[in-house]
Amino acid sequence: MQTAGPSQPDLPAIPSxxxxxxGEVATLCDVKAHVLRYWEQEFDQIKPVKRNNRRYYQQQDVLIIRQIKSLLHDQGYTISGAKQWLVGDQSVDESARYKQLLKQTISELEEILKTLKSGR
Structure with missing residues (x-):
């Protein structure tokens, strides 16, 4: 699996x-349990073992969840973009598209501000 940027030093070490x-995974990855359950539905890579109506995650699940969190929260990917990234399709560089869109929006807002300041 590829890594997305630097490691997350603010997260606790994963016990062996x-x-x-x-609950342990939520703490280890700093996300809520309901978010983990939602991500399970969205990302095929997260496959907890289910016994007696309980979920049990393995080390690789924790690593993938941390990766997904980084992609979504730190790097600004959408769910769809994160899915593509995880399967190795990085031909769609969402980050670059969003940066371009943000620059365009800022430029348009600056134009509006100039117009408002000039009193037209």
């Missing part, structure tokens, strides 16, 4: 154990 509960 076989299975983690959803």
């Amino acid at each position: 154990k076989r299975y983690f509960t959803i």
Whole structure:
């Protein structure tokens, strides 16, 4: 699996154990449990073992969840873009598109501000 940018030093180290509960993963990845359940539906890469109506995540699940969090929260990817990134399709550089759109929006807002200041 590829890595998305720098490691996340603010997150706790992942203990060396076989299975983690959803509460432990939520703490290790700094996301809410309901977000984890939603991401399970969206990302095929997250595959917790389900026993007795409980989820048990493995180390690779925790790493993938941290990767997804980085893509979505730190790098500004959409769910769709993060899915593409995780399967290796980085031909669509969403980050560059959003930066261009942001620059264009700022330029348009500056023009509006000039117009308002000139009193037209």
